[in-house]
Amino acid sequence: MxxxxxxxxxxxxxxxxxxxxxxxxxxxxxxxxxxPLMSVTNAISSVIIVGAILAAGAEHVDLGSITGAxxxxxxxxxxxxxxxxxxxxxxxxxxxxxxxxxxEQ
Amino acid sequence: MTANxxxxxxxxxxVLFILALKGLSHPETARRGNLFGIVGMLxxxxxxxxxxxxxxxxxxxxxLGGAVGAMVARRVQMTQMPELVAAMHSLVGMAAVLIAxxxxxxxxxxxxxxxxxxxxxxxxxxxxxxxxITFSGSIIAFGKLAGLGKHFRxxxxxxxxxxxxxxxxxxxxxxxxxxxxxxxxxGAEGQWMPFIVxxxxxxxxGVLIIIPxxxxxxxxxxxxxxxxxxxxxxxxxxxxNNTMLIIAGSLVGSSGAIxxxxxxxxxxxxxxxxxxxGFGAAEGAAAQGAEQKSVRSGxxxxxxxIMANAESVIIVPxxxxxxxxxxxxxxxxxxxxxxxxxxxRYAIHPVAGRMPxxxxxxxAEAEVPYxxxxxxxxxxxxxxxxxxxxxxxxxxxxxxxADQPGSPIYGMPILQAHxxxxxxxxKRSMASGYAGLDNPLFYMDKTMMVFGDAKKVVEDxxxxx
Numbered sequence: 001m002x003x004x005x006x007x008x009x010x011x012x013x014x015x016x017x018x019x020x021x022x023x024x025x026x027x028x029x030x031x032x033x034x035x036p037l038m039s040v041t042n043a044i045s046s047v048i049i050v051g052a053i054l055a056a057g058a059e060h061v062d063l064g065s066i067t068g069a070x071x072x073x074x075x076x077x078x079x080x081x082x083x084x085x086x087x088x089x090x091x092x093x094x095x096x097x098x099x100x101x102x103x104e105q
Numbered sequence: 106m107t108a109n110x111x112x113x114x115x116x117x118x119x120v121l122f123i124l125a126l127k128g129l130s131h132p133e134t135a136r137r138g139n140l141f142g143i144v145g146m147l148x149x150x151x152x153x154x155x156x157x158x159x160x161x162x163x164x165x166x167x168x169l170g171g172a173v174g175a176m177v178a179r180r181v182q183m184t185q186m187p188e189l190v191a192a193m194h195s196l197v198g199m200a201a202v203l204i205a206x207x208x209x210x211x212x213x214x215x216x217x218x219x220x221x222x223x224x225x226x227x228x229x230x231x232x233x234x235x236x237x238i239t240f241s242g243s244i245i246a247f248g249k250l251a252g253l254g255k256h257f258r259x260x261x262x263x264x265x266x267x268x269x270x271x272x273x274x275x276x277x278x279x280x281x282x283x284x285x286x287x288x289x290x291x292g293a294e295g296q297w298m299p300f301i302v303x304x305x306x307x308x309x310x311g312v313l314i315i316i317p318x319x320x321x322x323x324x325x326x327x328x329x330x331x332x333x334x335x336x337x338x339x340x341x342x343x344x345x346n347n348t349m350l351i352i353a354g355s356l357v358g359s360s361g362a363i364x365x366x367x368x369x370x371x372x373x374x375x376x377x378x379x380x381x382x383g384f385g386a387a388e389g390a391a392a393q394g395a396e397q398k399s400v401r402s403g404x405x406x407x408x409x410x411i412m413a414n415a416e417s418v419i420i421v422p423x424x425x426x427x428x429x430x431x432x433x434x435x436x437x438x439x440x441x442x443x444x445x446x447x448x449x450r451y452a453i454h455p456v457a458g459r460m461p462x463x464x465x466x467x468x469a470e471a472e473v474p475y476x477x478x479x480x481x482x483x484x485x486x487x488x489x490x491x492x493x494x495x496x497x498x499x500x501x502x503x504x505x506x507a508d509q510p511g512s513p514i515y516g517m518p519i520l521q522a523h524x525x526x527x528x529x530x531x532k533r534s535m536a537s538g539y540a541g542l543d544n545p546l547f548y549m550d551k552t553m554m555v556f557g558d559a560k561k562v563v564e565d566x567x568x569x570x
Contacts, residue, residue: 008224011343011351018352021123022359028130031455031480034364034462035186037129038331040142042193044122045338045357047146048200050153051345054215055207056166057157064210069166071203074196076170077177079150082193083143084178085186090139092183092469093132 036089043082049075106155114152115349121145122353126360132475149349183470184427187459188251191327195243197334198311201236201341202304205229208344209300215345220293225344230285232340233300234307239333241311246326249315250459259312262320271381274313281306318379321501324368325379327460332361364461371455371481373507373517400535400547402554405565408495408529411553413570415492415527417448419484421520422464423457425498425532429559432471435497438563439473441570450487451478452520454502485521494525496546498532498559504544514542528552531562 029037052075055068121141128138150167154160181189208229212219221229248260259265284306287299318326339354341347369376412418420439426432439449451473457464468478479487488494496503503522506512522528523546530547532554546552555562 006224007346008228008343011346011348014348015339015343015351015355018355019359021352022126022356023363025123025126025356026360026363029126030130030132031367032453032462032465032475032478033129033132033135034367035190035460035466036135036139037126037360037462038190038327038364038460039186039193040125040129040139041331041335041357041360042190042197043146044125044142044353045197045334046200047118047122047149047350047353048197048204048338048341050149050347051204051215051341051350052200052207053150053153053157053163054345055204055211056163057154057159058211058214059158061159061162062211064207064214065162067203067210068207069162071200071207072163072166073170074203075200076167077174078193078196078200079146079174080171081174081178081189083139083146084175085181085189086139086142087136088178089183089186089466089469090132090136092466092472093135093475 033090033093036086036093039082039089040086043079043086046075046078046082049079106152111152111156112348114148115347118145118149118152119349119352121148122356126356182430183466184430185251186463186466187323187327188247190460191243191247191250191330194327194330194334195240195247198236198239198241198243198337201232201334201337202240204341205233205236205304205344206300209296217345221296223289226289228340228343230288230303232337232344233304234281234285234310235333235340236337237304237307238311238314239330239337241308242315242326242333243311243330245312245315246323246330249320250323250327259316262323264319265316270313270317274310277306277310277313281310314380317381321456322372322374322379323459324456324461324463325365325372325374325376328361328364328368329380330361332358332365335359335361368456368461371518373514398548400554401550401552402556405555405557405562406569408553408555408562409566409569411527411529412442412447412493412495412566413445415447417450417491418442418493418495419488419491419522419525420449420451421494421496421499421503421522422451422453422468423497423499423502424459426559427458427463427467427498429498429561431497431560431563432467432473434560434563434567436468436471436473438567438570439477441567445570449477450484452481452484452488452522453478454481454499454520457499457502481518481520488521488524491525493527493529494522496522496528496530497563500532500544501542503546504542505546506542506544512542522546523549526551529555531555531557531559533558 052071058065125138125142128134212221254261284299284303335357342350505523507517507519
């Protein structure tokens with residue numbers, strides 16, 4: 001029982017705990033919002049853009065950094081597209097109580 | 106900025122991502138949740154940008170990609186959401202593959218020692234093949250959802266099956282893992298060949314896995330690919346030792362997995378039977394053998410008369426409504442009924458539409474208040490005391506055969522439309538639904554069919570009311 005902990009083990013710990021958090025948070029999402037859930041998770045998984053930025057930001061421009069730049073562009077489509085389309089959908093779910101609500105009764 | 110600062114910033118971003126998903130538990134908190142997500146992303150990107158030496162190329166790529174994303178988000182029709190989401194999954198998958206390529210090319214740029222340690226290789230292998238499968242699988246799903254089957258057979262919404270399909274997939278998967286092992290064992294020199302072959306096979310597998318899955322199972326497929334895109338991100342996070350990526354990826358992965366489970370449960374199908382595919386092809390023949398039974402059909406005016414004289418109406422929207430883009434007309438019709446003192450509610454089956462929650466978004470777009478919209482569990486007990494049910498372009502989700510042992514859809518939870526006093530069904534024709542089954546609901550004495558395009562019929566209803 002000596003020596004440093006393998007970083008993979010720390011990653012695994014984080015991973016397992018995050019899956020548990022995800023499990024509990026997602027079950028609380030109302031079914032009516034499952035489509036916005038998909039688009040926002042799309043945007044969130046595009047945080048993979050940080051990996052792409054590291055690749056594209058290498059000191060010398062080579063095949064790797066160009067590949068990275070392409071990945072940045074692809075992920076950026078999702079980051080902007082995902083959050084904006086989610087926003088657009090959620091605006092539609094805004095309560096329009098005054099008119100519609102009263103007429104229903 | 107030290108590595109500790111970066112780790113702290115990433116932690117903040119991770120928490121914001123969790124809060125973003127938590128916000129979706131209610132429509133009122135959802136917009137704030139989305140804002141949390143945006144802030145989290147901003148923190149993550151800015152922190153990472155601060156670490157890099159040359160920013161110009163990156164900013165150009167962000168502006169380019171961001172402009173495309175923003176334009177698409179603004180222009181997309183709500184009926185096209187499933188296609189958009191599928192296309193976006195494919196981008197995450199491709200980004201994962203490209204990043205993996207860059208890591209293999211120059212591990213030092215990611216603070217990974219060269220030659221790359223075995224552990225990183227294993228993680229990279231997993232991230233790459235999941236990413237590649239996500240990419241090509243999502244492209245196929247996109248084609249199927251966008252109805253491109255006419256132009257390219259692989260995009261056909263009917264299952265594309267061939268003999269020995271599962272065996273081919275299995276063999277390919279084994280070969281892919283074999284090359285993965287070769288990549289794992291290789292040094293800096295011999296690593297490219299196995300890496301590239303493994304990625305190529307994964308792309309092929311993604312296509313082969315999705316083509317046999319039929320149109321009706323699209324809600325499961327799209328959720329599953331959602332899940333894969335998350336696991337791909339997590340896999341890349343492992344190989345880059347980036348806990349934020351692992352957290353974000355796991356959140357998305359479990360979200361997609363739960364949605365897949367919910368969709369499978371709503372169709373009473375096991376996940377594996379969906380994945381193995383072929384549903385809706387062979388079984389489709391069964392319905393044609395059914396004997397000719399008589400249905401009662403009526404005009405939109407008749408239907409309007411019945412609804413106007415009812416006390417309560419439940420509207421069951423299905424995919425036919427989405428295709429016809431009739432949601433605005435439906436809202437107008439409901440408004441007229443409400444003005445006449447009729448109680449109007451909407452009943453949503455979990456798999457109505459082409460992706461989870463699709464119907465809710467379409468109704469929200471038409472400004473239907475969400476407190477008139479009910480999920481299946483909440484409204485099923487109400488059908489028995491309801492005067493009129495109006496089924497618009499839905500079929501399998503109201504098929505009473507689901508209660509009959511021995512039928513192919515036995516056990517599938519359905520909306521109990523047949524329990525209402527009167528049932529009005531709008532369909533384009535008597536063609537069977539995706540399950541390829543006849544629907545006894547259409548032949549019941551209390552049922553009246555109104556044939557025609559959903560939008561046309563609903564507009565006629567509005568006029569007649």
